[in-house]
Amino acid sequence: MTVVAGVDFGTESVRVSLVDAQAGVIGAGVSEFDVRRDPSNPDFATQSHNAHMLALVDATRQALDSARLPGNAVRAMAIDTTGSTVVVVGPGLEPLGDYYLWCDHRARDEAARITAVAHEMKLPAIERCGGTYSSEWGFAKLLHWLRHNPGQRHRAVAALEHCDMAAAMLCGISDPAQLPRSVCAMGHKWLWNADLGGLPPKEFLSAVDPLLSDSASLLRGRYGTSNHHAGTLTAEWAARLGLTAGIPIPIGGLDAHWDAIGAGIGDGDIVNVVGTSTCIMAIAENAGWVPGVCGVVDGSIHPHRRGIEAGLSATGDLFTAIARRGGATLAELTRMIESCRAGQSGLLRLAWDNGDRTVLVNPHLGGVTLGWNLRHTAADELFAAIEGTAFHTRIILERMNEHGVPIERVIQAGGIPQKNETLNRVYANVLGKPLLVPERPITSLGSAIFAFLAAGVFRSVESAQAALCPPFRTVAPDPVEHATYERLYPLFRTLYFALGVPDSSGVALGHLLPELQALARAKVASGA
Numbered sequence: 430m431t432v433v434a435g436v437d438f439g440t441e442s443v444r445v446s447l448v449d450a451q452a453g454v455i456g457a458g459v460s461e462f463d464v465r466r467d468p469s470n471p472d473f474a475t476q477s478h479n480a481h482m483l484a485l486v487d488a489t490r491q492a493l494d495s496a497r498l499p500g501n502a503v504r505a506m507a508i509d510t511t512g513s514t515v516v517v518v519g520p521g522l523e524p525l526g527d528y529y530l531w532c533d534h535r536a537r538d539e540a541a542r543i544t545a546v547a548h549e550m551k552l553p554a555i556e557r558c559g560g561t562y563s564s565e566w567g568f569a570k571l572l573h574w575l576r577h578n579p580g581q582r583h584r585a586v587a588a589l590e591h592c593d594m595a596a597a598m599l600c601g602i603s604d605p606a607q608l609p610r611s612v613c614a615m616g617h618k619w620l621w622n623a624d625l626g627g628l629p630p631k632e633f634l635s636a637v638d639p640l641l642s643d644s645a646s647l648l649r650g651r652y653g654t655s656n657h658h659a660g661t662l663t664a665e666w667a668a669r670l671g672l673t674a675g676i677p678i679p680i681g682g683l684d685a686h687w688d689a690i691g692a693g694i695g696d697g698d699i700v701n702v703v704g705t706s707t708c709i710m711a712i713a714e715n716a717g718w719v720p721g722v723c724g725v726v727d728g729s730i731h732p733h734r735r736g737i738e739a740g741l742s743a744t745g746d747l748f749t750a751i752a753r754r755g756g757a758t759l760a761e762l763t764r765m766i767e768s769c770r771a772g773q774s775g776l777l778r779l780a781w782d783n784g785d786r787t788v789l790v791n792p793h794l795g796g797v798t799l800g801w802n803l804r805h806t807a808a809d810e811l812f813a814a815i816e817g818t819a820f821h822t823r824i825i826l827e828r829m830n831e832h833g834v835p836i837e838r839v840i841q842a843g844g845i846p847q848k849n850e851t852l853n854r855v856y857a858n859v860l861g862k863p864l865l866v867p868e869r870p871i872t873s874l875g876s877a878i879f880a881f882l883a884a885g886v887f888r889s890v891e892s893a894q895a896a897l898c899p900p901f902r903t904v905a906p907d908p909v910e911h912a913t914y915e916r917l918y919p920l921f922r923t924l925y926f927a928l929g930v931p932d933s934s935g936v937a938l939g940h941l942l943p944e945l946q947a948l949a950r951a952k953v954a955s956g957a
Contacts, residue, residue: 456496
């Protein structure tokens with residue numbers, strides 16, 4: 430028996446899975462923590478570092494108990510987290526406040542400034558991240574912190590992504606020059622590119638804001654892919670977790686990236702990790718830069734491939750919000766739409782309730798539902814929102830494919846596809862492709878794969894995937910439903926760019942509502 434611990438920090442909880450190289454998952458624990466919100470500011474979302482670490486201890490102890498294993502049986506631990514989830518720390522890695530959670534959008538003005546200066550100065554790195562810098566990403570959040578915490582600036586020694594902070598803490602690393610830095614996080618969220626010399630030059634950062642002129646000193650460390658070690662577990666943290674001191678911990682990664690590994694991603698695959706938000710990923714030996722995506726980074730997702738990331742800023746969060754506003758539970762509404770068919774509601778829904786992550790990269794947008802009448806219900810809106818997230822996903826896949834990203838298989842991973850067949854059916858029908866859904870949940874399995882690599886149990890990502898990744902079940906598209914979506918999708922695409930792009934005022938939209946109503950009437954008449 431060879432066992433490792435795979436750790437996955439999501440938005441509201443951490444999951445620790447104990448995985449055996451032959452038997453698979455043999456034990457797991459989950460512990461929740463709060464997202465701190467400000468009712469007066471929808472852009473605000475923070476989390477406590479101490480809450481994260483207490484939850485990690487609790488979940489690890491739960492996993493050991495459920496597996497009935499002694500801690501000395503665990504040979505390695507690997508950690509993925511959300512991102513960009515950023516904390517600024519002082520000496521000894523003391524947090525100088527809470528984490529800016531990935532979905533904290535307070536730094537929208539800072540992001541717009543970074544984008545503008547990057548294009549003015551023709552910074553090559555801006556094209557690598559899709560041409561627009563996002564308020565979800567690291568430099569925007571760091572600049573926001575520097576602007577709003579003048580009394581703390583002198584104490585700052587580092588700014589860290591959550592995955593790097595967690596690994597550094599567990600390994601007892603406090604020297605800023607030795608901090609582990611994930612290529613996944615730094616490449617996609619911080620304009621870091623190995624072939625461009627690393628971080629952007631000081632001249633650029635100073636031009637954005639003089640407060641950023643010395644920011645490179647806050648981002649020192651050992652940049653590496655997840656097949657390299659961050660360090661080993663300290664005696665202090667081993668005692669708290671119930672594990673053995675000295676086990677290896679690899680450089681961490683982003684949760685969705687490692688979920689893609691756990692879902693079995695290979696060249697030519699798209700993996701949609703559908704959860705609170707959606708992360709859409711691909712890997713390739715070579716792929717060009719794709720306008721509007723969250724980055725094309727060598728060594729992200731898979732250490733020996735070029736990783737491509739895109740996504741939606743709200744998916745599960747959007748569905749939950751619709752249910753809350755409708756005075757129902759999401760489970761109740763989901764049951765009500767099980768028999769709904771393409772275009773039946775007569776609604777067209779843009780899922781911009783948390784802004785647009787890809788391909789417009791615009792945090793200033795809001796959700797739009799077109800086509801309401803007096804009989805529509807919250808269930809109708811939920812079904813239209815599922816259709817809208819599927820249409821948005823299609824826009825992203827088309828943009829990636831147009832710029833050289835091969836798409837041979839679509840894998841539907843994450844928590845929602847495991848329990849929502851209506852969503853899987855709609856996505857297959859909108860994309861016109863079979864969807865492959867893992868037969869078992871894969872959360873934290875990617876972490877376990879990198880832990881096995883750190884322990885030397887498997888020699889490659891592929892050999893670990895072959896041994897550990899679950900088989901797929903197939904959700905095939907329905908030709909009739911797909912034909913309806915072929916009529917609806919151009920309407921969605923027109924609306925998406927007409928409302929989402931500021932200079933698109935010449936676009937005519939008068940045909941949209943009549944066409945929506947005609948489709949809905951046709952569905953009713955056919956008895957679908």
